[in-house]
Amino acid sequence: MNITTILLVVAAVYCIFRLISMQKDARINKKILRILGAFGDKQAFEEALNQEFSPENTPEYTARLQALRVWGGAYHDDEDMFREGLANMDVSVLLTGDPQRSAVGLNESTFFWLLLFAPNNLYSKNRMDQLSEIYEKMEPYRDQLEHEMVWQLALANKAYYEKSGDLGRAFYERVMEGDYADLHYTKDLIGIYKHIITAMQCRIWLDEGDTEKYDESVGVLDEFRKAPLGKRWLEELGMKAEEEPADEETGEAEEETAETEEETAEEEQGE
DSSP: OOHHHHHHHHHHHHHHHHHHHHHHHHHHHHHHHHHHHTTTSHHHHHHHHHTTOOTTSOHHHHHHHHHHHHHHHHHTTOHHHHHHHHHHOOGGGGSOOOTTSOSSGGGHHHHHIIIIIHHHHHHHTTOHHHHHHHHHHHGGGHHHHTTBHHHHHHHHHHHHHTTOTTTTHHHHHHHHTTOOTTSBOOGGGHHHHHHHHHHHHHHHHHHTTOHHHHHHTHHHHHHHHTSHHHHHHHHHTTOOOTTSOTTOOOOOHHHHHHHHHHHHHHHHHHO
């Protein structure tokens, strides 16, 4: 067998392996989407989530389920659910460990739940002790996450939540100026990152009475608010649309999470 034939055989084997892997990822993404579809109803969410735990699961899939449990516990005000998920989640299996690629890699959506959605929800309820527990859980992986957009945004948001340092301003401004070439992120999600950053900047400007800067970004907030994810994020920061009653319960968690998960899943399967 000559070298050309050997290379063709190797390429064929790789393609088959990759196809099987992509099909497996698609099945898992469908399972995740089914859980997210029940997210807004606590009982339905718990039932859908618990059905997925199995000794046959990969460690990575189990970790993703635990991350959903963390976020679900935050969203549904269930401390037992929150702490169980956090204690049992093995973060290491969600990281690739390959310095040439994103450490978050194909699990970026999972880190959205854990580092962005859950903390913002906890902040809105003044559950700062639980918010801190998430960052404590992630501390051992700080070096691996250093160049991840989702981690750096989470740290900037943490500064705002805790009213420490510059409140995250430097990072927010850096990204909005386009200075983030050193950070890893799924390209299809950069719009969501920037919308979240604009929301955080607007919250700071409102806090400080800088209505001029806030007014300049109202259009971006209105665009963000059209998506259930954005509407929920802004509500949690205390920025409801003017026409919305203060006590109105708006947005559906299952819609916002499914939108983000679908975008990420499509990107993952396209790699």
